[in-house]
Amino acid sequence: MTGKIPATLDVAGLRKQFSVGRPAIDGVSFAVPPGEIVVLLGPSGCGKTTTLRCVAGLEYPTEGTISIAGRIVSSPAQGILVPPRLRDLGMVFQSYAVWPHMTVRQNVVYPLKHRKTGRAEALRKVDEVLALVGLSEYAERPVVALSGGQMQRVALARSIVYRPQLLLLDEPLSNLDAKLRLRLRDDLRRILKQTGMTALYVTHDQAEAVVIGDRIGVMRDGKLLQMGSPDEIYNRPADLFVANFTGATNELTGTLVERNGAFGVVDLGNGQRAEAALIHALGPGEKVRIALRPENIAIGKHDGSNSFHARILDRRYQGTQTIYDIDLFGRRLEVLELGTAARHEVGVDAPVSLPRTICWAYRDEGPLTNQ
Amino acid sequence: MRLNFLSVAWVALLLAILAFLVVYPVLMLLLGALTDTNPVVDGFGVFRLSVENFTTVLTNPNVGEALANTLIACGGGTVVAVVIGLAFSWIVVRTNTPCKRFLAAASILPLFAPPLVAGVAWVILGSPKTGLINTLFKWVNLDWRVDFYTLGGLVFVFGIYYAPYVYMFTASALRNMDPSLEEAAEVSGASAFATLFSVTFPLIMPAIISGTLLSFIVMLGIYGIPAVLGAPTNINVLTTYIFKLTNWSPPLYNTAAAVAIILMVVTGLLVYLQQKVLTGRSYTTVAGKAFRPRSVDLGPWRWPVLGLAVLYLCIVVVLPLLALIVAAFRKFMFIRDAASLVDLRQYSMVHFDSIFDNPLTLRSIYNAVEVGLITALTGGILAFAIGYTIYRTRAPGRRTIDLLSTLPVAIPGLVIGVAYLWAWIGLPGGLYGTIWILALAFIARFMPDTVKALSTSFLQIHRELEEAAWLCGKGMLGTIRTIMLPLASPGVIAAMTLLFVLSIRELGSSLFLYTSNTMVMSVLLLDYYEGGNIGKTAAFSLVQTVLLGVLIGFANWLSRGASQASVGRTG
Incomplete structure (x- = not known):
């Protein structure tokens, strides 16, 4: 697969305050260089998913800027808020969010339809991406006839078929059973690396974070505590929480x-x-x-x-x-x-x-x- | 099973009651449609079976016209209802329109308006000569005139009053839909509009179809609205035509039975179709987890959207109520100009005095309450017995009980009336002419709704609570008395109140079963309307509305919304 050059993601001073309670995101800054996979890791409620959804444009941050490939897509101070469909990104949801009233092919071709891609080219791209995720034989099946793991592959195919400059994955494996999760975890990293896309990945599972991520950011209570390579996170955790969360429980x-x-x-x-x-x-x-x-x-x-x-x-x-x-x-x-x-x-x-x-x-x- | 003999006897008893309430009248109706015996004159002597009634009916141009009118009115009304209902559910569930809570609560209000009262209100508003709307147009020198004594008027009134059926189905489907399905479309590059039509609506299609069919079914069985709006210009639909047949002299009971059978078959098919769609594959529960609420930011558009929603509520609730009040308290309906509209000298209690001078008025209220109480108590107990047997025991034959007790879903009220007429009119010294025939017909008619309302409260009580009581040594009846009844009592009381409300406003079946001694409110209201005095009609409509409003408020307070869905189906 050839495509656009993967983009940089820059998040600076991101804050998200809901109407009540402490901020969901409290001054988070990080950058994802082109082609790198960054994993946001943390317990539930730490703000990792909200951060991801802010990058997607599905949630509106209160402060801070988000830029993709140098273009600011969200900056409340400047009044900039680009809608999700114009951010040129792909997203894999925790619940798969594959459309049950369509076949595998209809699901995957959907983004191309909204991007004015020619029929022949769309067909070729869909076949190519289905081969990549290993679903070539399932193209004409209704998605409801698939297993959970296959549905998640459809969701992945749908999010990368148009080669977005940035891919967002929100706990994509957490709804799968343990065995399947391990297999899909390795597949996922292989596919992501094969396409060379920049990716932001959210999970609460440290083992998953280590296998998938080039770098891991550990979050707690809306703050980014440490961002580093898996080796750094595991062998030199920046604080007691990171140490404890990644398994140093004594x-x-x-x-x-x-x-x-x-x-x-x-x-x-x-x-x-x-x-x-x-x-x-x-x-x-x-x-x-x-x-x-x-x-x-x-x-x-x-x-x-x-x-x-x-x-x-x-x-x-x-x-x-x-x-x-x-x-x-x-x-x-x-x-x-x-x-x-x-x-x-x-x-x-x-x-x-x-x-x-x-x-x-x-x-x-x-x-x-x-x- | 230890209680084998007892449980067989119990099931046999329930089956016998259901046969008496439902099966016998329907069979008599069928028999009536297949003979030319006049039950009043001939009694139940000889029957000559033939399908002649059906052939005459089907070749009768009047029936064809009534059928065509029915299809136009109900079809058009359904289209209007779907557009309004779908728009409303999207606004309430999926947007950030202000006052959503209020809109959600208000949008099902039209369900509680008795069709006859709604019809009367729109006569006052939309009659071509004296209608308030036309008066207003004239007053502001507009050259527009509306005429609700037309099929178009019927379509409009049907549409606005039955939109809540579509709303109820689609709103809950939208609430149960995983919002990430829509987000995925947005991220994929689809605009909000494209998302709505390529993802949202296709996903809730089963709910849309089912709400559509239900509103069509209910319109099909409504008598009150077409009776008042269609009467002046002689527009007949199937329901009004059936009633006309029995009012002919001599009454054409056999032909009425045949038309009623046709109406029942059509309704039955549609109900079957609707159940099929409902139990068919539902897309909305695919993910099966709790969803975060998600709403589309309408920006500045949320104010015009709120305005539209409020406008609908005005048209469907406020305007008709105002019209009834004006007509009820005004001495004369002629309104020269706006000044006269607010001239207090024109208003008085004269219509109320006049209706309460009529001894029939109090008699009809008394009768309606009596029938309502009998229906509520007997129907409630019966429904409790049936519901418990179906949902909580393994008694043999409970499937048949379930089937027989849900059968009336497919029988419009009017058809039940004709069926009961056929079942009892020929039996001297029988039920005909008593309060009980009305009550029994209502119990049969509302049986599915009562059982359904009760079953929800049964299902909320965990079976283990009962099992624990059995293990403690309580018997079956003791367990029901000490565990089930106390826990289910709010549900039971709510179901009984609902039954009371429904039977007080019921018109379709009462029409065929009342006599001068057993006149009930809704029939008398129709009488007032046909008598031509709009002031008295409006006054009596208000009396009924206030009575129902109090009762519904009470029911709602008891069940916190559980009764809405049930009032829903019966119209």
Whole structure:
């Protein structure tokens, strides 16, 4: 498929205030370079979908500018609000939104009809895109006769058939069952990369975000907390919420005793000390919270500076992995070990090691409030 | 089953009641249509079966004319109703027009207007000589004249009063539609207009068709409106023609029965078609999740749109009510100019005094209330028994009960009247001439609506609540008394009030079943109209409207909207 050059998406200072309550989007800025897939990740109600809908033009922002390929499409201050159909973008909806009164082909050709495409060319484009999503044999079927996964492919085909300069995807996989979701997830990334389109993708599923996105933006309460590559998000989360949301669910509290460069020594109480990577700029004497991924704690190993003894409190065997609850100087931590063998017995003492690079220390601003 | 014998006996009892109420009259009607026996003269002696009545009826040019008029009036009226109803539901559900809540509530008001009262109001407004509209035109020196004693007038009045049927169906379909289906079209590049016609309307097509058919069906069975608007210029539709046949001397009961059968068959086919469309594939529930409300921003256009909606409400509610008030309180209907319209000396209670001087007036109100109470109580209890048996038991034969109790949906009120006439007029010492024949006819006529209204409140009560009571050791009847009745009582009371309201305004079937002793309000109102005194007619219309308004307010307060849908179907 050949087409237009993919466009840049620029969002600057975006705010959306509904008539009541706190703003749904509170000063969000980010840019998506041409051909890149950016995923907005966050719990429900964090403003990610509203952000996407503002970009689509289906929701009207209160402040800030949105430009696609250098053209401002929304700027309340300048009185600019381009309607969705003139923004030249494609969108895949969470509920598929395929039109049930049409066949697969009628669904996919619909955008071309509203773009004055010649019949022959439209036919060729539809065939091409149906081949791309793997639905060539289903072209003449009514969409209601398709499975959920196939409907989502129709929705994808419909949104890319006219090669829009920007593709928006709103939790496109969340209505599918788990197995199908995994398969379609990989397909989706392949198809997006094949077409080379710029894409903004919204999801609440971290695993999906990591596989699909070139970059991930984590949102909470209408704010964009961190935008970075999946590797950065997973290995250097910018704050406690990002760490927790992406799976670093263990927490230790303590006081910073001394710092040397990027690392510092933290007093965890009872005279126990551990080294941690300082993500925030912290000084000695400050209270800190350390976030730890259950996968990063190793039981039975004794190396490096952060080596301790812990008691195994509980064991939950899950087949391909085992979860342990351990008691580390009075704190209860979760540890995850991969493999089909459960190696440690409940009740025994075992050495554990927490490499300092995976102990991320943040300024202690109280416990995370769970929504 | 432990209660096997009892449940069989119970089902047999219900079936016997339904046979008595529904099957027997319809069979008698059929028999009447197939013989030339006059039941009044001959009694039930000899029957000579033949299809002669049908052949005479079908070759009779008067019937052909009535049929053509019916099709034009109902067809035209349906077109008007669809346009108004669809526009209204789109405005209320899908736009940011101001005062939407008010518009939504007001748009179903016309449903509550008794057809006869609406007809009388439009006679006052639109009669070619003395109509208020023409008076106004004359007064402002406009050369326009309207004449509602025409098929066009009939189409207009039908259209504006039955638009809510289309509205109710399409508005709920629009509400249940996933808004992202429309958003997808917009993002795809379609304009708002193109989206409306390529996505929105095709998606709610089942609801549109079904609302269209329903409004057509209801118009087909209406007597009051064509009776008053068509009478002066002798425009007959099927319903008015049937009544004329029974008023001939000698009365042509057999021919009336044949025409009634034809009307019933046509209605039955349309009802069947409508049910088919309704239960057919519905697109609106594809996604099955809660939707965010979405509305089209009309910008400055929302004010003219609001204006249009308010104009409709004025035409359909305010204007007729004003007309009735003016006509009821004015001594003479002749209005020379605008000054005379507001001249208080021209107004008095003379028409009210005169109607209440007539002993028949109070008698008819008393009768109507009595019939209404009997209908509401007996019909409500029967509907409760039927609804419970259908929805809450596994009794054998409950499918047949369901079928028989929904059968009257396909029988216009007028046809029920003719059927009951046939069923009882020939039996001396029977029901004919008593209040009970009216009540039984009403119970049969409104059975489907009552059962349906009750079934919604049954379905809201979880079966486990009953099962829990059984496990606690309560018997079937004890459970109904201690669990079902208390929980369903708001629904039961609302259904009974609805039944009361419906039977007070019912005209079509009363026409054939009243005698001078059992005269009811709506029939007397028609009498006043035919007597030619528009002041008295308007005064009595107002009396009926106020009575119904109070009752409907009460019913609505009880059921919070559950009754709307049901008043809906019966017209």
